[in-house]
Amino acid sequence: MVTVQCYCGAVRMELTGEPLAQFYCHCEDCQAVHGAAYLPAVMYRIPATRLVAGEPAYWKLKTTVRAFCRECGTRLYAEPPGLGIRSITALLLHQGLFKPTFHIQCQHALLPIKDTLPHFKGFPAMFGGSDEQVSW
Template sequence: MEHTIQCLCGAVKMKLIGEPMQCVYCHCDDCQLVHGGAYLPAAMYLTSQAQIVDGDPVRWRLKTTERATCRQCGTRMFAEPAGLGVRSITASLLPEGVFRPAFHMQCQHAVLPIQDELPHFKQYPAIFGGSDERMPW
């Protein structure tokens, strides 16, 4: 399966190859500040599966996570959490049906507990090198 996604103005295009490793809700304080929300829905792809095919996004970091944003319209395209080898694609850019969340992560920074059936990991789950410690919600 292959999808092409783009920023809101179409200046930056990306090719996504295959299925995401995981779809998550990230509650880290970095995502909260950058996206202006309590958490960010994101699809995690291996870096090799998420390729820029057109345009030249601005790369920057607020804290530790490098991010890519369209120079023209400001759309937040993806983040690259240090040491994970993944690109975290902003879920609102994905075609319908691709985002299927599996868990919440970095819940130690959560604004409020989210009550749903998904696991809520305090930091990163084991799949991303974490401890699998869960929040006691």
């Protein structure tokens, strides 16, 4: 069991079991919402996540609902529509727990990230995508 919380501690969530996936997302939605080039994310099925303190506020820029703390503004997680999953901001994990295995939505990347992980142009096959990769 892993606990994540916003920076002020008002909202806490427990995560049970292994995540479905750990990755970096370069989509334009994450860029706009987080004001960042890309976002580290850890994905769980909704029933494997449990809010144990506080109640986040919800908001969406386009189609993906995003949860944040109404006190400190920390972005907690996103719920892409219809998938039954929560994509949690991996910055909230304790040091060393985030173990990314690929990059997604690299077609929108602001800059190439040169590492040894696969760089999917859109989504990998496990997310229903084409598995196509970019050259960097």
